[in-house]
Amino acid sequence: AQKVTQAQTEISVVEKEDVTLDCVYETRDTTYYLFWYKQPPSGELVFLIRRNSFDEQNEISGRYSWNFQKSTSSFNFTITASQVVDSAVYFCALSGVNAGNMLTFGGGTRLMVKP
Amino acid sequence: DAGVIQSPRHEVTEMGQEVTLRCKPISGHNSLFWYRQTMMRGLELLIYFNNNVPIDDSGMPEDRFSAKMPNASFSTLKIQPSEPRDSAVYFCASAQGRTEAFFGQGTRLTVV
Secondary structure, eight states, X not given: OOEEXXXXXXXXXXXXXXXXXXXXXXXXXXXXXXXXXXXXXXOOOEEEEEEETTOOOOEEXXXXXXXXXXXXXXXXXXXXXXXXXXXXXXXXXXXXXXXXXXXXXXXXXXXXXXX | OOOOEEEOSEEEEOTTOOEEEEEEOOTTOOEEEEEEEETTTEEEEEEEEETTEEEEXXXXXXXXXXXXXXXXXXXXEEESSOXXXXXXEEEEEEESTTSOXXXXXXXXXXXX
């Protein structure tokens, strides 16, 4: 069985603040993939990043960065200098090789960035 | 590529009616997923196809729900008979192997 937990259901910050969204996962697979998706108010699900279990290098893309820590089964997402357009629900997801590549989503974190 | 295409975008139907949701995956993708999103339960995986074959349908709520994938470019999710508690946004997503899944824009279903 695989499980993704996003303990923060809602976060509110003021524009330009940094914010970190937490994601903790459980899986018995040794090979697995982790993802982050963004769901803006318009409702679509937008892919942000994929990491595989063998690559613990942190990744930075503009104001976005991701910290993968296998030792703590975490894959946290940080937005630097947040902007109002970052307001959305963010989902962390897990796909294990032995789970048939099914995507299991966390409950999501609603981020509100206020001007 | 136009991405994953779902139809209709919105559906309002009366309790007891049959509802069919449609999905066209991205060409070349061999995995297809149907998800349901509600405020109470979040994003739930209903069924997963690989190479047009249903691999896991353990998320399908009950016998009123059925899904088919007759070929690599088309899938349907049918609810018969529909009930008010089926009201949700239904997403279809496709992926190539173990790569990221791309989602359609969803079908907002309201059963009155």
